[in-house]
Amino acid sequence: MNNNLKNVCCSGDCSKNEKDCIEASRDLFPENILKFIEQCLKDEHPNSQLITVLHKVQDHFGYLSPQTMDAVAYLMQIPAAKVSGVASFYHYFRLKPCGKHVISVCLGTACYVNGAEAVLKKFSEELGIKEGETTHDGMFTLEIARCLGACALAPVVKIGDDIHSQVTPDKVPFIISSCLKK
Amino acid sequence: MGKIKDQYQKLQEQAQKLTLSPDVIQIRVGSATCENASGAREVAEEFKKNIVVYGSDNVKLLTVGCTGRCSCEPIVSVSKPGKKMVVYQKVDRETAHKIFVSHIKEDRLVEESLLGDASIYNTNKSQTAYSPSQQNLAGFPMTEEFLKLYGDIPFYNSQTRIALRNSGIINPESLHEYISRQGFLGLNIVLDKADPEWVVDQISIAKLRGRGGGGFPTGKKWHLARMSEEKIRYVVCNADEGDPGAFMDRSLLESDPFSVIEGMIIAGYAIGAQKGFFYIRAEYPLAVERVQKAIDLCHKEGLLGKDIWGTGFNFELEIRLGAGAFVCGEETALIHSIEGERGQPRTRPPYPVVKGLWNKPTVINNVETLANIPAIMVMEANNFNKIGTAVSGGTKVFALAGKVNHTGLVEVPMGTSLREVVFGIGGGIPNGKKLKAVQTGGPSGGLLPYSVIDTPIDYDTLAASGSIMGSGGMIVLDEDDCAVDVAKFFLIFTQDESCGKCSPCREGTLRMLEILERITSGNGTLEDLVNLERLANLVKKASLCGLGKAAPNPVLSTLKHFRDEYLAHVVDKRCPAKKCAALIRYEIDPEKCVGCTACARVCPVKCITGERKFAHIIDQKQCIKCGACFNICKFSAVKKT
Structure with a gap:
């Protein structure tokens, strides 16, 4: 810094x-x-x-x-x-430093009923951090989003400016590794 | 007075000149956030590449907004001269190339990717007759275009599009495309008439009610602002779409920002304001970008700024960003946020139309409400109010999501039944499951059970059923969803979003949540149910603002319609939908278990034991009910009860 x-x-x-x-x-x-x-x-x-x-x-x-x-x-x-x-x-303002990739898992209603909790859990397991935390290497921050307004594609995950649609837990490792390549 | 009309005529001519000749083949690709998330950018690139490679000068790629058919995105439509427009669904790079080579070059449709049946496209005649409410849209290029282009395709053909009239048709960043479809004609009529009072009357005659959820008559709101003695007044567009499950405001701003801007200018003229604010969620960067571009273009063309069309009317627009606080959708909180303060609400009255931004009269209208205004002016209030119900004119856009086949945006006349929306346009529930309930109004609304499926949807009927219209989020729940769990989900949300100013909401929602947590973890008592209901009614009565007043709605409506489910949790310690983890049990059926050991290997707490090729057993004391064994078993031997 x-x-x-x-x-x-x-x-x-x-x-x-x-x-x-x-x-x-x-x-x-x-x-x-x-x-x-x-x-x-x-x-x-x-x-x-x-x-x-x-x-x-x-x-x-x-x-x-x-x-x-x-x-x-x-x-x-x-x-x-x-x-x-x-x-x-305001929730949008972050008072702690964040990682290079901020992963926001949407937990809006549509995402919730379509299984977003399992997606969040998988991210948490794979990265070894809880929501609101950043990995030690400063690569990833895991966050919960209220609603990203892409409900018809639920569950969605936002990383940087990209929105990933219809995410399932088994897609999570691939999403993480594609971030690392960037 | 003719001068104002002449100026519009000139603008029209300019726009028509820029419009593509009918001999050009047009490819439209969507470009809203949801389209981009499904890969529309790559598809557009592929078309661009193909156009260059094949040197096709007579083919133009057009970027448009979102048609609202979200689960089939990316959507691509191809218009060939003298032929019906053909719509493709779920297009990827490969399909895009196929469309180019076979449809555009050789006139053979790519049948496997068509949206709807091929027979629709093989004729040039329209097969679908306009419904009574659609007939009111005919004759106006502004509202009829959508019907002409999409009117034969299921999902679209039973919609009546007024607010979403341009979504998916025009380029949201092109002012001339907007103008060429009677854009700014509404403003022209208003300025030519030069009678703000008349505008307010028209809005009242149209029976337009606030689309943000409250359903307050828009004409009355404008009239109240006009009555004020204060000279400085403001118009605010509420685009703080915080309701999880609602996304029509985002889609509208991304697909057709000009109609909302035109609505705001007309509102400004009607109430005598010279300044307007867009309050948009920071979570919608693309919407912010497009609205800003649209404002700049309007400025250039003299549609915003000083002395619009030489009438002496000045109007400026500015964007203010929200910052992720749900409560800021409440109008007094929103005002504080625009003023740069913490977004906490205050007591009303005085209402914002009397004392709003910087204590001046302020009219706050929702995005969808404003998008309707130009259409009312063009199609006339007396035609507009023929659509809808006797007390509520026009249409409502619903964001259909959850357990439903066709997710997306649906615009139907007020008074349409839930059945028509969910089973008609929405195509029913996937995987042969049964509809359990429809959730409307987000965290401030409630669950509508199957029994009210034929009730016409309107502000008053939904309120009578224990929910609210809200901004139009409609989440469909099937038999796998637990009513208690959904109530808890919304309470977690409102509890977290409670701003903390008044104690009924701050403390009440927390205590309610504690009770719900007890119930879903199997520790609830009958007394808890009594207390929950009492507390919910108290929070509803005593909270300061709309957030708190509506926070108990999910609980009260589930208690009303799904009380037996609460009782199953409390008395039988059982979750009928098998959703609440603490109340379900995983067991292995020894008859079906072949002893493949897959479950034992996947169990994170190693509580499944058994010899290879012999039935396994789950140790219930250690089981954390993660469901891993259930998901991995190929022999359906693991039972969830």
């Missing part, structure tokens, strides 16, 4: 002033995010873009770390407590 991520900000116990903190926060983010935030600040309701900004940060870093959340707070001039409050409220 990027070394810059450390010591960006105070939790009230360092001697940096706010200006330094904002500067340090700027260093964290790529140009497109900084530009977007600047744009937002000119908006009629700048705070309303908080969720959009968090999406962009997660897209870039893979998850939301305390440092990046604090940086968002400084740059958008929103209390850090509110930023983390919002981030922790």
Whole structure:
């Protein structure tokens, strides 16, 4: 992980002033995010873009770390407590780092009645991790999805941007090995 | 006033110019999320390759949205000049090549891959007469095109498509294709009339009710927003389709984003708003991408932005992403989320039409509701309300999934019976099993038993049967599904999604779940049943928002229709559907067991013993009921009881 991520900000116990903190926060983010935030600040309701900004940060870093959340707070001039409050409220935001391949097994109703639980169990056995965990080598994170909206192809599994349809437990090893080839 | 009509005329002419000549052979390949998941991208590539290899300049590959026939995807349709369109199902690279070589080059249909019977395609005449509700769609290029193209194919032929009129026909990223099918004519009629009050009246006359589930009359909602003294008002499109089992909003936004945008512009004009928001789930990246592209194209063409068609009407649209919170489908929670806050609901009243986004009047409409608006304007409210029931005009899109042969999107007039949807269009239950129940309304709905199969589906009839219309998710359950287990499944969902603001929902759903867990693990008592029902009614009455108020519905409806199943779990410690693991028992029939040892080898806890070639025995004390032995036995010797 990027070394810059450390010591960006105070939790009230360092001697940096706010200006330094904002500067340090700027260093964290790529140009497109900084530009977007600047744009937002000119908006009629700048705070309303908080969720959009968090999406962009997660897209870039893979998850939301305390440092990046604090940086968002400084740059958008929103209390850090509110930023983390919002981030922790929504399921979509990940507060822990994730693996290279994020496997989301859909457990929506249609997938559930068509046997998604067995698929999840098989992934869990094959990877040796439970839902919400990441393998030691950092390759896979196993997650449960609420509904991916591909119910007619149930059970479905999303890996990266690809959706695998009509997955059965015996297809699981093949799916995992095809990820490893990528 | 004629000026506005002239501008539309110009737009039409432009669009017609870009439309393909009828001499071109057209191949349509779907490109929605579900199509892509089934391999439509590879199929499109194969066609592209073939076109290049054979140097076929008169063949054009068109990308379209989803026709809603999900279990047969990828779907490919081929239109040849002067001939009926032919539809193929489950096409892969190999079939695509075959279609190209034999159908496109030599005019021989690839019969084994046809969707429906070959006889449909071997005639040029339409064989299916329009149903009474379909007759109302005739005469409008906007709504009749689908019937003309797909009207003879089973699954599609008994549907009445208004909201899904363009899905699977047009390229969702092409504005001119949308316009060439009377797109933006609705907006043109509205702006030419220059009377917002008239628009609201039309929507009321059409008897359009909110398709998101509540069924609130849309005209009334718009009227309430108009009454406000506040000058700044907002329109919001609720595309936070969190209901597991519903996917029509995704499909609509991916297949025909322009009709929803046109609906929003008309809504904005009618209520006097200048700004609209799309609130879309982050789980639908393709829908977000297509809506954004569509917004940009409309901007370029002057259909969004300042002074639309010189009428002085300004309207802007912006997308806001959800972030995976089911409660944000509730309108006050959704408003908080757009404002950048935690998506927690608040008490109503004041309703959003009075105090919504940033305390300004806000009309929140569902995707499907908005897609109906342009059609109402074009086909006129008095024709629209002939479809449907006396209190609810138009159609409803259902997402048919679960244990049913033809899964996919089905649009039928309000008041159609469950039988028609599940057994008619849906083709019945696979593997000769019996229908147990139909689940509607997702976690906020309930189970409809077989006994109500002939009830016409409408907001009020479903409510009377203990379920709700919801956004239209329809999950079919067969005899292998346990009613108690399904109730537990939904409660796990709502319990997890409860935002925690009010205690009846936060604590009540947790306690209900605990009781259900006791029941399904074989530790339930009759007292538990009494408490469960009491608690469910309490949560229903005392919760703050729709999520909590509806969370007990799955429990209450199963208690109402499947009480004997609860009793079997509690009194006999037996799960009649053999679903609840703790209540089933695996035994080996010594008569049938040949002693092949397959079960003993696969057992993860090694609790099956026996000599080779002699009957084996399962040690019930150690058995974890994983079912591995049951699945592997080739001699049906392992019995599940």
